[in-house]
Amino acid sequence: GFKKVTLVHKANILKLTSGMFLRIGREIAQEYPDITFNDRIIDNMCMQLVIRPQEYECIVTTNLFGDILSDLAAGLVGGLGVVPGANIGDTCAVFEAVHGSAPDIAGQDKANPTAVIRSGIMMLRHLGENRAADAIRDALYETFEEGKHLTADLGGTASTSEFTEVVVERVRARMAA
Known part of the structure; x- marks a missing residue:
């Protein structure tokens, strides 16, 4: 707490x-x-x-x-692209990226998925799924630290899909361990 x-x-x-x-x-x-x-x-x-x-x-x-x-x-x-959001009440909770829907880049595979991923981490913690939340967080931070698969807003050239695939593979490795 x-x-x-x-x-x-x-x-x-x-x-x-x-x-x-x-x-x-x-x-x-x-x-x-x-x-x-x-x-x-x-x-x-x-x-x-x-x-x-x-x-x-x-x-x-x-x-x-x-x-x-x-x-x-x-x-x-680092900007709105990396910030999660949560509205938590007594009986329900909503987790979201704070940046909104970004309609100007919809369907172009260039949005930074970090805010949505971090919102998912918050949701998992809220649900008591700390092991999964830790695995995703660590995989995400490892991807940032490595710096090879960053989206354009973070100074890289990776697409949304490429960035996400790297994070997912790292999560799988952590959850299998």
Whole structure:
């Protein structure tokens, strides 16, 4: 589990809505004394993520601020093509690539599948399938580290299919071990 949670808000201006979000966040945080809780105003949080991204383990915020922060964070790690997304509720969960459908490159075999693969890893973890999630994660990272089969957005020449085939073969090898 997480050891540190940061709640992002704009309670200094949006006193009713964001103020209530902050108040409830603080109340819930008291129920988890082993987890460090802090809060940041959205403006400052944007700057902090650029300057000190390693300081943040779990960010809790509203949909609008989360959308802004996720795009900013995506820029720190290589762009929207590598970022997974999850919407997790009490009774269901949806996992997706945050970049959308990219209709401008549909059917051209040049999309970076990393975001979808990483979304699948998150889903597997959510379902308790950690061995499979680890195998896929490790295969994906090995493919990045090797650098021979990267898609164009990552500086390579591999197609979606080529990249995916390399990752799948590495997953198979790990799962067979």
